[in-house]
Amino acid sequence: MELFSFLLIIPIFYLLFKIWNWINDVRDQQCYILDYQCYKPSDDRMVGTEFSGEVIKRNKNLGLNEYKFLLKAIVSSGIGEQTYAPRIMFSGREESPKLEDGILEMEEFFHDSIEKVLSRAGISPQEIDLLVVNVSMLSTVPSLCSRIINHYKMRPDIKSFNLTGMGCSASLISLDIVRNVFKSYKNKFALLVTSESLSPNWYAGNDRSMILSNCLFRSGGCAVLLTNKKSLKHRAMFKLKCLVRTHHGAKDESYGCCIQREDDKGKMGFHLSKSLPKAATRSFVDNLRVITPKILPVRELVRFMAVSLLKKWNVVRHGSSHKGASQGPIKAGVNFKSGVDHFCIHTGGKAVIDGIGISLDLTEYDLEPARMTLHRFGNTSASSLWYVLAYMEAKKRLKKGDKVLMISFGAGFKCNSCLWEVVRDLGDGNVWKDEIYMYPPKTLVNPYMEKFGWIQDEDPSTFNPGD
Numbered sequence: 001m002e003l004f005s006f007l008l009i010i011p012i013f014y015l016l017f018k019i020w021n022w023i024n025d026v027r028d029q030q031c032y033i034l035d036y037q038c039y040k041p042s043d044d045r046m047v048g049t050e051f052s053g054e055v056i057k058r059n060k061n062l063g064l065n066e067y068k069f070l071l072k073a074i075v076s077s078g079i080g081e082q083t084y085a086p087r088i089m090f091s092g093r094e095e096s097p098k099l100e101d102g103i104l105e106m107e108e109f110f111h112d113s114i115e116k117v118l119s120r121a122g123i124s125p126q127e128i129d130l131l132v133v134n135v136s137m138l139s140t141v142p143s144l145c146s147r148i149i150n151h152y153k154m155r156p157d158i159k160s161f162n163l164t165g166m167g168c169s170a171s172l173i174s175l176d177i178v179r180n181v182f183k184s185y186k187n188k189f190a191l192l193v194t195s196e197s198l199s200p201n202w203y204a205g206n207d208r209s210m211i212l213s214n215c216l217f218r219s220g221g222c223a224v225l226l227t228n229k230k231s232l233k234h235r236a237m238f239k240l241k242c243l244v245r246t247h248h249g250a251k252d253e254s255y256g257c258c259i260q261r262e263d264d265k266g267k268m269g270f271h272l273s274k275s276l277p278k279a280a281t282r283s284f285v286d287n288l289r290v291i292t293p294k295i296l297p298v299r300e301l302v303r304f305m306a307v308s309l310l311k312k313w314n315v316v317r318h319g320s321s322h323k324g325a326s327q328g329p330i331k332a333g334v335n336f337k338s339g340v341d342h343f344c345i346h347t348g349g350k351a352v353i354d355g356i357g358i359s360l361d362l363t364e365y366d367l368e369p370a371r372m373t374l375h376r377f378g379n380t381s382a383s384s385l386w387y388v389l390a391y392m393e394a395k396k397r398l399k400k401g402d403k404v405l406m407i408s409f410g411a412g413f414k415c416n417s418c419l420w421e422v423v424r425d426l427g428d429g430n431v432w433k434d435e436i437y438m439y440p441p442k443t444l445v446n447p448y449m450e451k452f453g454w455i456q457d458e459d460p461s462t463f464n465p466g467d
Contacts, residue, residue: 029183031175032227032236032423037117038387038431039109039195039221041084047218048081049451055089061206061265064463067455069208073215075449078350078371083218083378086199094202101199102138103147105219109195110148113223121225123189125152130190132177134163134170134382136411137260137270138197148193167258168346169410170194170382171222172418176243182228189229195221196381203269210269216349220380220387236423238404242294243418246287254279254413277351283415284359284407295405295419296339304334336360340419341402342392343367346409347374347384356407369395372439382410390430391439398426 056062056070088094088101118125131154133145140147143162148154159181166173171194178190198219203210227236248254257276262268293301336343343366345356353370356362369391377387385406392398402422409415429436 030228030230030233031179031182031240032229032233033238033240033420034123034225034227034232034236035117035121036222036224036237036386036389036430037113037120038383038390039113039219039223040431041108041219045084045087045090045219046081047083047085047089049447051090052448053452055094058092058094059204059206061204062211063206064455064458064460066206066208066211067452070211070215071448071452071455073212075446076350077215077446078353078374078444079216079218079378080375080444080446082376084220086197086219088199089202094199095204097200097202099140099200102197103140105197105199106135106138106144106195106221107147107151109219109221110144110151110193110223113221114148114152114191114193117223117225118191123225125154127189128154128158128191129185129188130178130181131158131160131193132163132174132190133161133193134166134174135195135197136163136165136167136170136381137201139164144193165411166382167410167412167414168348168379168381168384169408169412169414169416171385172243172406172408172416173245173414174382175226175240175418176245176416178226179240179243182226185228187229188227190226192224192226193221194224194382194386196383201268201270203267205263205265205267205269207263207269207271209271209273210263212272213270216379218378218380220377220383222383222386224386233423237426238420239423241403241419241421242291244287244291244294244416246283246290246415248279248283248286248413248415251279251282251413254282257413258411277355279413280352280409280415281355283409283413284356287407287415287417291417291419292334292336295403296334296336300335300338333361336405339403340405342369342397342404344385344388344392344404344406345370346407347377347379347388348409349379350374352409368440371444375441375444376435376439382408384408387431390432391436393426394429394432394436396427398422400424 086105088097131145131148133148135144145160145162149158149160161177163170163174174192174194178192182188198217203214253275257273257279259271261271343362345353347370353367353374357367369388372391373384373387380387385408400422404420404422405417407417
């Protein structure tokens, strides 16, 4: 009998041991943000109204119609006068860049933000186990990863990933790499570096679909320190809950809606087609279908299903008759605020922010961080999400237990999203620290129309851009 009891206990203990190991492994696979640092270039790189006019006048391929188009675009863009451009713009060499211009632009950002985030966290560069760098439009040999490793003398066994061509959604692609590596390796530190190189990518032609990018993109970047160490979770700022990636590259219209190419005169630029909003909407809808069940409570999903069924039943019952139509549609939208407290939206432009706000039924309070980031820093490509997050932190909105939904779009066409949980109350200003008291301003109207509105009244036959 005792032998039988002993033999019975062995598999029970073995099962408990396996369950404990599984729980332990899951805990080791968590992805935490220890700290992050957004880049704020020096004031001598600030782009004001006067300087913008000088840069545009240097392009001799533009005519009056292009000037009017650019004025309309920048006035309605939501971008203010305190954004930043690469140094090449201020030396007047944007049409003849050198390789070193792009490299120096990136190194200026690397040396500032990486040093700040590691110093603040008390982590040595030699402690970094994983390095992921994403800069879409600059590819160098050695890679940007290698340049960082060389500068900081990181360990020879460091795992590094250098991503290019991923567009504005690259931050969450880099994060996905970190998340997957953390599943296989315990007690690691990862450094995620995200930015865009504008120096070699100025468009000097007159194709409207390509000069638009000159108006929208600005300099910026962010260095993010992550870990899966359980012992450091009390120091962490955020914990990753889920991440979903959607790629519509198989659809020709989506693939070609934003693409780097040459115009008919052989000038390189970034083409933004009229089908971009449609491609963004399709990818956004598909992404929401996957992430919604992961982030919303069951009660909201059940409510949505019930309302959807009621709506279908109502349509079947009344058909297309005028009587049924007069009763109006039954709203079947999902209430994302039932599972999300804050919305971190990619600052791709005013239209992008407005569109997401309408789709998710968000208030101006919800959209404020994205609008203010677009106004202050412009579209900094893949790093823009972190400026939006930093705004929330500077405004002391982020409290322990809050959920933050990040949404980004990028060439390909891609829509990526993820959900973070705030681990502790946050209130550091990060890149907004010295000026958060000024936001939101009384108006977001920029002075471009006041300064250059006279262009609207010019006669094409007598117009001289040099006057």
